Amino acid sequence: xxxxxxxxxxxxxxxxxxxxxxxxxxxxxxxxxxxxxxxxxxxxxxxxxxxxxxxxxxxxxxxxxxxxxxxxxxxxxxxxxxxxxxxxxxxxxxxxxxxxxxxxxxxxxxxxxxxxxxxxxxxxxxxxxxxxxxxxxxxxxxxxxxxxxxxxxxxxxxxxxxxxxxxxxxxxxxxxxxxxxxxxxxxxxxxxxxxxxxxxxxxxxxxxxxxxxxxxxxxxxxxxxxxxxxxxxxxxxxxxxxxxxxxxxxxxxxxxxxxxxxxxxxxxxxxxxxxxxxxxxxxxxxxxxxxxxxxxxxxxxxxxxxxxxxxxxxxxxxxxxxxxxxxxxxxxxxxxxxxxxxxxxxxxxxxxxxxxxxxxxxxxxxxxxxxxxxxxxxxxxxxxxxxxxxxxxxxxxxxxxxxxxxxxxxxxxxxxxxxxxxxxxxxxxxxxxxxxxxxxxxxxxxxxxxxxxxxxxxxxxxxxxxxxxxxxxxxxxxxxxxxxxxxxxxxxxxxxxxxxxxxxxxxx
Amino acid sequence: xxxxxxxxxxxxxxxxxxxxxxxxxxxxxxxxxxxxxxxxxxxxxxxxxxxxxxxxxxxxxxxxxxxxxxxxxxxxxxxxxxxxxxxxxxxxxxxxxxxxxxxxxxxxxxxxxxxxxxxxxxxxxxxxxxxxxxxxxxxxxxxxxxxxxxxxxxxxxxxxxxxxxxxxxxxxxxxxxxxxxxxxxxxxxxxxxxxxxxxxxxxxxxxxxxxxxxxxxxxxxxxxxxxxxxxxxxxxxxxxxxxxxxxxxxxxxxxxxxxxxxxxxxxxxxxxxxxxxxxxxxxxxxxxxxxxxxxxxxxxxxxxxxxxxxxxxxxxxxxxxxxxxxxxxxxxxxxxxxxxxxxxxxxxxxxxxxxxxxxxxxxxxxxxxxxxxxxxxxxxxxxxxxxxxxxxxxxxxxxxxxxxxxxxxxxxxxxxxxxxxxxxxxxxxxxxxxxxxxxxxxx
Numbered sequence: 001x002x003x004x005x006x007x008x009x010x011x012x013x014x015x016x017x018x019x020x021x022x023x024x025x026x027x028x029x030x031x032x033x034x035x036x037x038x039x040x041x042x043x044x045x046x047x048x049x050x051x052x053x054x055x056x057x058x059x060x061x062x063x064x065x066x067x068x069x070x071x072x073x074x075x076x077x078x079x080x081x082x083x084x085x086x087x088x089x090x091x092x093x094x095x096x097x098x099x100x101x102x103x104x105x106x107x108x109x110x111x112x113x114x115x116x117x118x119x120x121x122x123x124x125x126x127x128x129x130x131x132x133x134x135x136x137x138x139x140x141x142x143x144x145x146x147x148x149x150x151x152x153x154x155x156x157x158x159x160x161x162x163x164x165x166x167x168x169x170x171x172x173x174x175x176x177x178x179x180x181x182x183x184x185x186x187x188x189x190x191x192x193x194x195x196x197x198x199x200x201x202x203x204x205x206x207x208x209x210x211x212x213x214x215x216x217x218x219x220x221x222x223x224x225x226x227x228x229x230x231x232x233x234x235x236x237x238x239x240x241x242x243x244x245x246x247x248x249x250x251x252x253x254x255x256x257x258x259x260x261x262x263x264x265x266x267x268x269x270x271x272x273x274x275x276x277x278x279x280x281x282x283x284x285x286x287x288x289x290x291x292x293x294x295x296x297x298x299x300x301x302x303x304x305x306x307x308x309x310x311x312x313x314x315x316x317x318x319x320x321x322x323x324x325x326x327x328x329x330x331x332x333x334x335x336x337x338x339x340x341x342x343x344x345x346x347x348x349x350x351x352x353x354x355x356x357x358x359x360x361x362x363x364x365x366x367x368x369x370x371x372x373x374x375x376x377x378x379x380x381x382x383x384x385x386x387x388x389x390x391x392x393x394x395x396x397x398x399x400x401x402x403x404x405x406x407x408x409x410x411x412x413x414x415x416x417x418x419x420x421x422x423x424x425x426x427x428x429x430x431x432x433x434x435x436x437x438x439x440x441x442x443x444x445x446x447x448x449x450x451x452x453x454x455x456x457x458x459x460x461x462x463x464x465x466x467x468x469x470x471x472x473x474x475x476x477x478x479x480x481x482x483x484x485x486x487x488x489x490x491x492x493x494x495x496x497x498x499x500x501x502x503x504x505x506x507x508x
Numbered sequence: 509x510x511x512x513x514x515x516x517x518x519x520x521x522x523x524x525x526x527x528x529x530x531x532x533x534x535x536x537x538x539x540x541x542x543x544x545x546x547x548x549x550x551x552x553x554x555x556x557x558x559x560x561x562x563x564x565x566x567x568x569x570x571x572x573x574x575x576x577x578x579x580x581x582x583x584x585x586x587x588x589x590x591x592x593x594x595x596x597x598x599x600x601x602x603x604x605x606x607x608x609x610x611x612x613x614x615x616x617x618x619x620x621x622x623x624x625x626x627x628x629x630x631x632x633x634x635x636x637x638x639x640x641x642x643x644x645x646x647x648x649x650x651x652x653x654x655x656x657x658x659x660x661x662x663x664x665x666x667x668x669x670x671x672x673x674x675x676x677x678x679x680x681x682x683x684x685x686x687x688x689x690x691x692x693x694x695x696x697x698x699x700x701x702x703x704x705x706x707x708x709x710x711x712x713x714x715x716x717x718x719x720x721x722x723x724x725x726x727x728x729x730x731x732x733x734x735x736x737x738x739x740x741x742x743x744x745x746x747x748x749x750x751x752x753x754x755x756x757x758x759x760x761x762x763x764x765x766x767x768x769x770x771x772x773x774x775x776x777x778x779x780x781x782x783x784x785x786x787x788x789x790x791x792x793x794x795x796x797x798x799x800x801x802x803x804x805x806x807x808x809x810x811x812x813x814x815x816x817x818x819x820x821x822x823x824x825x826x827x828x829x830x831x832x833x834x835x836x837x838x839x840x841x842x843x844x845x846x847x848x849x850x851x852x853x854x855x856x857x858x859x860x861x862x863x864x865x866x867x868x869x870x871x872x873x874x875x876x877x878x879x880x881x882x883x884x885x886x887x888x889x890x891x892x893x894x895x896x897x898x899x900x901x902x903x904x905x906x907x908x909x910x911x912x913x914x915x916x917x918x919x920x921x922x923x924x925x926x927x928x929x930x931x932x933x934x935x936x937x938x939x940x941x942x943x944x945x946x947x948x949x950x951x
Contacts, residue, residue, distance in 0.1 A: 010665070013663055073917030124906070154885050
């Protein structure tokens with residue numbers, strides 16, 4: 001009797017079959033030679049199971065599988081793997097779910113200039129982690145090599161990692177574009193706009209007529225990366241779109257293109273609306289509101305109906321000022337941003353003027369304007385939450401170096417706390433020193449019911465660079481802060497160890 | 509001196525939360541006045557209180573003490589201290605007074621413990637014999653009941669049994685425990701697990717029939733135990749749940765000194781019972797043995813050898829079961845894994861299966877190592893050896909993907925567990941390169 005026959009009998013049960021269906025006579029003979037009494041149906045089946053299950057195990061021969069096709073091996077990655085200590089550290093982070101630290105670990109590897117690769121064995125765990133957390137992909141993708149792409153070909157959940165690293169498959173870009181979901185299309189477009197803006201633009205144009213208005217608006221907005229004069233006609237196509245959201249996105253991109261036809265029209269409208277008048281005492285701003293909203297203005301995305309609570313004139317002024325490049329105003333008026341803001345304070349239109357300039361400054365990341373706006377807060381609302389949120393936009397639009405310099409020059413500004421939250425890891429050395437100074441004072445004081453000190457400790461733990469400790473006597477730390485202070489110290493020391501390990505020699 | 513690796517220290521933790529807390533304490537910034545000598549490691553840890561806690565750990569028997577209020581032994585501070593020591597972060601030094609006082613008090617204490625243990629021993633050989641006879645009687649009754657239960661099982665058919673709820677199986681398992689046949693109870697629970705997971709295993713009828721055969725063989729063998737060869741009789745006793753005393757193994761167990769590579773480890777945490785099981789591969793002797801330890805409640809768990817490393821050690825074999833269970837009697841130097849051992853093909857590797865079964869026909873899970881296998885990721889993953897024969901892969905998806913990633917589509921050397929139906933990879937290396945465990949200490 002075969003093993004399979006025995007299994008079938010066992011599953012069905014000896015009670016349900018006649019003598020002929022049970023163990024056949026030959027097996028009885030075999031059992032008898034082994035000194036086993038065949039006995040009743042049940043016993044014979046059990047004897048059979050005992051003898052044959054052991055025989056099956058002892059004599060097991062794996063089947064031939066020569067015909068199964070093995071995947072073509074991954075391309076070799078010539079970067080050596082990181083050292084074993086660094087591998088264990090990453091495994092521990094993955095086990096315990098410390099994604100902030102995984103992010104930093106990956107950035108450290110990428111910063112080694114593609115001289116080291118993450119441990120092969122942990123690549124699947126990294127891919128799984130970043131599948132659920134797209135934010136992690138920014139640091140993961142640059143550290144990955146051909147292995148990740150190869151693994152992604154075997155697992156559909158990791159499809160977003162296909163074509164990464166050295167094996168980047170540009171040939172399939174149009175295929176991905178035409179078939180993938182919105183997240184993958186966005187990722188592909190961002191990548192292309194950084195490396196080959198023309199190819200990205202062609203992709204957007206290739207499906208323009210079939211994409212939804214939401215997608216069209218999103219893609220046009222993404223032209224801002226790697227923007228050039230060549231993108232003008234596609235952006236103008238957006239500007240003529242039948243959907244307002246697409247038109248707005250088109251106008252926003254065109255406004256970033258100095259010298260574009262749109263920009264020239266915006267400049268001439270702004271110049272007509274706002275002029276400087278030199279008087280003996282000080283210059284004055286003269287605002288002329290257009291009498292009607294022309295079809296040309298509407299076509300350029302100017303919105304004729306103001307939101308509730310805003311006057312029609314103020315609404316127009318704000319939009320006309322915002323549409324012109326931030327840099328236009330210095331040449332138009334001969335005044336620096338700070339002086340213009342001062343002059344505007346004496347105008348009836350100070351609020352819409354400031355709002356318009358602020359929008360243009362953030363859009364163009366105009367450093368001079370942004371600094372002027374930060375240094376001269378709107379007179380009616382300094383220190384309020386609204387003011388802090390608005391001014392944070394200026395800080396985040398600044399170049400990192402300029403931003404840190406501003407924070408260092410204004411250590412007591414109410415902006416510093418919220419700004420530390422939005423300045424991503426790792427902080428610059430200078431900013432880190434500023435925070436260490438702050439920690440010294442914060443740690444000594446009674447926190448009361450404020451969550452702020454603990455929030456600062458948590459940020460500092462993850463973002464101080466280098467991850468060295470503030471020079472504070474442990475005895476001086478306020479009693480109620482000791483647990484969170486100690487947590488910060490241990491995170492900092494883990495980070496210090498991680499940096500040490502990643503600078504060690506790779507595995508042989 | 510790094511006799512304790514990180515994993516080994518973590519395995520000392522009374523539970524997973526304590527292990528995690530211990531990791532957080534393994535931070536040299538929290539510590540001051542640390543030092544070690546050949547017997548003890550000590551340090552003062554800044555906790556949440558104002559005064560630092562004084563923590564010390566003896567290196568010979570792993571006992572620890574700490575001035576913190578925690579009831580856990582070892583506490584997180586002791587774990588942290590041992591982890592720092594495992595990392596080589598603690599320098600040699602002269603112990604302060606509070607450490608020498610503790611050390612001075614210890615010999616007296618351990619002598620007391622030894623006396624207490626002695627008094628448990630069989631003082632009266634006749635009474636011991638009576639106890640053994642009465643236990644055999646209970647087991648007789650248990651085996652008889654098991655036979656009846658198995659007969660009922662096959663009369664109704666495994667198909668019907670498979671749909672029974674867990675409680676139905678568990679009730680019978682508990683009766684086997686009452687009959688002092690713990691081994692029969694685990695046999696029933698193994699069957700219950702197969703029945704419960706039948707929904708996603710196409711081979712459940714084969715697996716259940718296989719366990720049915722194993723269970724029946726236990727009963728048959730017990731009834732004719734006097735005619736069995738001594739090795740198999742001993743294996744049978746262990747499989748039924750008789751224990752062998754550690755002292756006997758330490759005194760008379762066959763000893764093997766070798767460099768042991770720990771190529772597989774399972775940590776269990778079942779209700780109040782924690783366990784560790786390791787596969788040890790001897791590099792010089794080619795012996796493959798298993799280490800097994802349990803701890804209840806807050807008892808410390810003796811962690812075995814450092815997982816994923818190769819360690820010089822002497823072990824003493826327990827009699828009976830195959831692959832032999834061992835007691836670790838001496839631990840020496842330890843280092844990172846080298847290339848994995850392994851046979852050239854699955855067929856060659858499976859010689860060990862027949863060898864184990866001939867002495868211990870109940871051997872259920874057997875460690876195998878094979879070189880140069882190709883991972884075939886498909887609906888059902890396969891591992892194909894150089895001769896073109898392949899076996900199915902089982903176990904956690906994470907371990908499978910880690911194995912595929914290590915291979916990159918090229919041949920890998922692999923070590924893991926064969927349960928008669930599928931292979932669970934536990935350690936691997938790209939052909940000829942240093943191996944490593946596929947799962948961490950938590951898995």
